[in-house]
Amino acid sequence: MDMQGSRHLAVTQQQAWEALNDPEVLKICIPGCDKVEATGENQYAIGMAVKIGPVAARFNGKILLADVLPPNSYTLAFEGQGGAAGFGKGSAKVNLAPAVEGAGCELAYTAQAQVGGKIAQVGQRLVDGVAKSMAEDFFRRFDEEMQRRHPVEVAAEKALAGAEAALPSPRKMPIWVWIVFAVVVLLALLLLAR
Template identity: 45%
Template sequence: MEMHATRTLNADRETVWAALNDARVLEACIPGCQELHGSPEEGFHAEVKQKVGPVKATFKGDVTLSDIVPLERYTIAGEGKGGVAGFAKGSAQVILSDAEGGGTDLHYDVDAKVGGKLAQLGSRLIDSFAKKMADQFFERFQAHVEGRDDDPLAQTDPEDAARPATG
């Protein structure tokens, strides 16, 4: 499965880059994320609960960053295992550029595969689910970097917000 998209964010590249590398921001923006910790240098470990069609699972996995050019791009790759539900693995190239009229264009190219019960659901359902997840992530991410009222970090428990970022 492949996905490609560009989102224009009303924030400068430094703000967008910092958020893309912040475990707390990513944890708040990833739909179903129960836990995410790590750093860009060492990689991140995540636990994500999701329901795809009739298949419900908790995926645990690791992602690494490579080809890092600060404020411009990186490649993120990883694999998550969801027990009998199967697995998901893939990579994404993320590219930042100055948007016309100000702000930052965030472009991504994703290549992903699923196996196990998930693969039996059919590509239409999987593709639709992946697009929905990406849209939810980027809507939350955009709210955060633009400082909107619906910023997912502003909606967390105050104790969680006071907790230092792991990394």
């Protein structure tokens, strides 16, 4: 499965980088996640419960970050095991950049993943649907956590968006694709991101 997407974030590039590399933020934001622990430099262990159709299992996985260029980009390799439910593995390239218009920043990703075992048997459409739902849930939670941690920046971004919406020319809205497939597939199929 190959995926790509982008998302506008209301916080600065540095704030997004720090949050996406904070195990506590990730644990709060990843649906079903109960463990994100650093196991070494740019290495993490993750534990989460995932349900895809009739298949529900607890997955344990690991993530390794490479080509780390703070606060701009990294490559994420992940793998996870869910016993009889199956496995997931893959990689994702994540990029952060200042917003082209207004405040905040842009997050973009490309990812590839493979699943096997019972998860693969439930069908690609169902897996894709769960991945999309988990990604949307992740970013809703991420936005809420950023509002809690950085209320001034988020309020300023919302005010700017409101002012631009009042202008005669419509504001081009960023695509709400399912963010950081690493996080998504990691999530949807058991792992974490950035």
